Amino acid sequence: MRQDHPGHMPKIIGHRGACGHAPENTLVSIAHAAELGAQAVEFDATITQDGVAIVLHDYDVDRCSDGSGPVALKTFDEIKRLDAGSWFDKRFAGARIPTLHDALKLVADKGLRLNLELKPTLGWEEPTARIIAKVVQDVWPLDLPLLVSSMSPQALDTFHDRLPGVALGLITCAIPQNWHLRMRQHHCVALHCHHDFVTHDLVQEVHATGARLHVYTVNDDAKAKALFAMGVDAVFTDFPDRLAHHHDI
Ligand code: G3P
Numbered sequence: 708m709r710q711d712h713p714g715h716m717p718k719i720i721g722h723r724g725a726c727g728h729a730p731e732n733t734l735v736s737i738a739h740a741a742e743l744g745a746q747a748v749e750f751d752a753t754i755t756q757d758g759v760a761i762v763l764h765d766y767d768v769d770r771c772s773d774g775s776g777p778v779a780l781k782t783f784d785e786i787k788r789l790d791a792g793s794w795f796d797k798r799f800a801g802a803r804i805p806t807l808h809d810a811l812k813l814v815a816d817k818g819l820r821l822n823l824e825l826k827p828t829l830g831w832e833e834p835t836a837r838i839i840a841k842v843v844q845d846v847w848p849l850d851l852p853l854l855v856s857s858m859s860p861q862a863l864d865t866f867h868d869r870l871p872g873v874a875l876g877l878i879t880c881a882i883p884q885n886w887h888l889r890m891r892q893h894h895c896v897a898l899h900c901h902h903d904f905v906t907h908d909l910v911q912e913v914h915a916t917g918a919r920l921h922v923y924t925v926n927d928d929a930k931a932k933a934l935f936a937m938g939v940d941a942v943f944t945d946f947p948d949r950l951a952h953h954h955d956i
């Protein structure tokens with residue numbers, strides 16, 4: 708597998724850090740993925756009401772903190788007070804929702820590859836991607852590889868306008884019939900989809916276009932083995948330790 712492909716990722720990508728072991732999308736989750744031997748992580752980024760880029764999957768803070776309400780209605784000052792660890796396990800009490808700035812620094816310090824997912828609140832695609840691109844430009848060493856992905860074409864386009872040199876991935880669940888056209892339209896070099904929709908033919912077709920196929924979320928070793936046998940390039944997993952041995956296969 709060519710490692711100089713712009714969308715290249717190691718075969719095992721820690722999902723939201725190592726979210727099977729630690730509260731998702733926190734610094735401790737990212738650090739834990741590295742400790743478990745992950746060579747790459749994925750996390751999700753969005754913005755607060757006052758335009759601070761933070762690492763969070765949902766449009767609200769209810770599931771992953773002791774707060775409630777939409778992130779787009781909270782200032783960063785409110786966000787930084789929330790406990791983002793206790794919901795997962797009392798051992799993680801006091802973990803915070805990180806800024807994108809701090810998460811990027813940690814990933815670079817740990818020497819991990821990164822897939823950064825743009826996760827805008829619906830309606831805030833443009834400011835979310837614009838602000839995230841600014842933080843990436845300020846913090847990420849742009850000579851290091853980076854794959855930015857999103858389900859939102861508008862977020863991808865805005866990011867591409869700001870940082871055209873960064874590789875992009877289009878996230879889908881089922882595979883749209885016009886996936887290749889959509890990837891071309893939005894400058895994507897990787898397709899990310901749910902494992903239920905992967906077929907041998909799809910892998911061949913994606914590779915024939917020169918793109919990579921990355922598949923979420925795979926926590927079962929037999930499933931990972933079957934996907935790699937079909938030629939899938941990388942899988943996202945909540946438990947990077949379970950699948951780490953596939954790096955060597
Ligand atoms: O990009 C892979 C995966 O992270 C997409 O789904 O919902 O976990 O962000 P989600």
Ligand code: MG
Binds near residue numbers: 749
């Ligand atoms: Mg994600």
